[in-house]
Amino acid sequence: MLIKRRFAIAFIVAALLTGVFSVAHAADIAVIHSSEVPSRWTDAFVRGLADGLGDAASIEQGWLGPPDRGDDFFETRFEVLGKQFSDTEPAVVITDGSTAFSFIRKYRESLFPGVPVVYCSIPRPEPEYLGQCGECTGIPMPLSMRETVHLIFRLRPDTTTVVGIMDGSPESLKYRREVEAAMEPYLDRAEIVFPGHEYGDEGGLDAELIRTVANSVPRRGAVLFLGFDRDNAGKQVDPAAIVETLVARSAAPVFGLTDQWIGSGMLGGVMVRAQAQGKAAAKVVQRILAGEPASEMLPEAVHPVPVIDFTALARFGIQSTRLSGETVAVNVPQHPEEPSGAISTGTVLGLAGVAFLVLIAVAIRRRSGCPRGRKSGQ
Template sequence: MLLVNSYHPQYQWTTQQTQGIKDVLIDTVHAENLHIEYMDERRFVDDEVYHTKLIELLKHKYQVYEPDLIMTTDDHAYNFMIENGKDLFPGKPVVYSGVNVPNTKMMARHGNIIGIAEGMEIEGNLDMILQLQPRTMRIIMLSDTTGLGLNMGKKAREIKAQWQADPHKKHVTLEVWDQFSIPELYQRAETADFNSVFLMLAIHKDKLGTYFSYEHHLPLLTQKSKVPVYGMWGTIIIGYGGLGGLMNNPYEHGKNAAKIAIKVLDGVPLKNIKVPGKAHYSPYFDYHQLKRFGIDLSRLPAPSTVINRPVSLYDEHAKLINSTIALFIFMLVVISILTINIKRRITAQRKLHQFNQELESIVQQRTKDLDERNKELQAASKILRAHAYTDELTGLPNRRAASREIVAHIKRYNMDFQPLAVAILDIDLFKSINDTYGHQAGDEVLCAVGETLKETLRPNDRVYRWGGEEFLIVLPDTKKGYSAIVCQRLTKSISQLDISNIGTITASIGVSNFTKGDSFEAILQRADTALYTAKNSGRNQVAAS
């Protein structure tokens, strides 16, 4: 099988869509039989020489490795196969995905092309913007004049004409910006009216031919913009400063296209394969951006996904709180039962003195029961105390345990002045791991890093789960120069981890040694400052303060 991608592997949209395809095909197509090509059209969209050489390369390469089926992602690869597929791969079926505007006439001529249109959700996002921000008077849609941007800009102008004829919407001005340099776009965003918003359609290059990077330029644009930036492409908008919108998930889109490819490989005729009209668009938002622009969360369409929403104290410690409440209720029940029993015993003693011997036997038995219950309560209390000082995910001591134990280290230091170092370790790009591979994969990374730290450190060293992707490390009897060496050994061990399909895991560490008169807060601040130095210096390194 041959998979032809429109863009490059560093483009998050392409990475996610390709991963969805690979995950579905893993049991059907052996890894060595899945050939993947990247057209890199975000950089070479208008380069005819490049396209000519690309055709020659594919023709030469796949004379030897002739594919049984071709898959394409996004518009450029699709159009490339429409125009050149018969010459390059005569008679071979093509399954496409991520296509915004399929060419139905050309598809009918080929007869062996099928797939899922990604479509576009411009109108849905425009309506949703007015739902979230009803005072909006101006919506600026951003695109360019390359293939996809040109098509989306054309569609946006058609919608603009419809809105101007609609008495319920004509009070909102729709604009399409596709002629700007990136610095000009920044400048316009800084001076945008308070009742305006931006809707990102598709930008590959500015009018000067400068490549537009969503990972680099979009965060700068959203930082400079005084108004929200919406979009419909989740992977490249959310997490880079975009507020949100009705968004398509490239991973799911790729999976659905791969399922169609499997049916084709199984010999199902193309006319018998049912495909959806277009990809699914779901409401997806960034909590930080919603708060930044004061948007009421109650206005979000249901069901909406909101990332970066803060976790409440109850959600974070639900098990501990519920266990404590259950224990408290149990103790109340026990106390109530004991109170009732005592009252009954007193009443029985007064009225039935003649049965004193029998009653004494009953009391002794119940006293024994109480002793057993008290032992059970003490055991349960001991377990709860252990849970209170242990991180449930990694099994490491938690922040509460660190705060208690480090006091003892400081007291010892102030007595004998033996060397003592404290380090803070932060897993690099952890949010990207969660966003790309899911929180379960993030949990696996946390557990693996915690286990590696325990195995690498000395028996008398201590490591704690400090919070999120941070770990606190205490190094007793460690001089200033050696503490950095120990931390470098830790970063090396972490970089050698192999976790599922995530790839290389790296970490940055800030370390500092105690000096006379130091408080825990002071050395923690120095270690944290050193950590930021390590992060800002390129990550995967150690900085000492």
């Protein structure tokens, strides 16, 4: 009995030591987001990252903000993040978005000296930028402008107008050129316009003008949201509020380039899902933790897929048969092909049949209720 007790104690002690050891050696991963606050994108990205890493690492997040606030703002963020990570020695730093990547290129050696960097949520950077972040690799995420334009016309071949919403930033101007190139096969039957950024209408947009634009979109049109962070007065705006306005006021469906807005009423687009981007980043982190040099890696981009909100699809009466087999369906109603609140023809006929049977049963009961041998009216 004493020997068994000693073995049991030894087993418990060994288990406890093993647990302590594994926790102590779990890698710390720092994720620096470009945004100032969490969003659908950041939540899904970190969820995918955590799913991919499992118990192999713990994740700590840092937040930045819009890049046009100036050097003083980012110096302040540098100080804040320095305090936040003062007791942490991350094994890998992940940047989420272009602002975070630029920030880490400037401050990595002060914040995380010698730590490998994995960029995410941006197109493939120029080689010189990769060299500025030391031991660096990443998951490129090109935006699928051309594929999203093709999706618009596959779902609604009779589209006559595509309305591009942009804020005039250098990034959005680049997107505009790509959209215009993608529209070329359709210019014999449709037009592309960018309100606030056309010849004779170059004043840009603000929240009130966007409401006006949304109200004027024709039913056979489509809205393509390219991003909107600053209005024509340079004032920062909430892009989520802009998408909400477009969805609520436009008589045509709204399309986008990232799944951050899926679930807000936007119909969809061809895009990389945030959770898939996070899982891809987790695979790269695991390779780094296994000893592979980050600078020698060439990870492939995550394949973009059509992501469609089926409730929005039903709202505009679009048949799901127009979608490709790789489409990711979200927000699927019980009857996606029927307008919200509609009753199917089969249901109406079924109810009518039941009512008819009830009437027959009532009539039979009334007839059988008359006493035998007694005429009606006696």
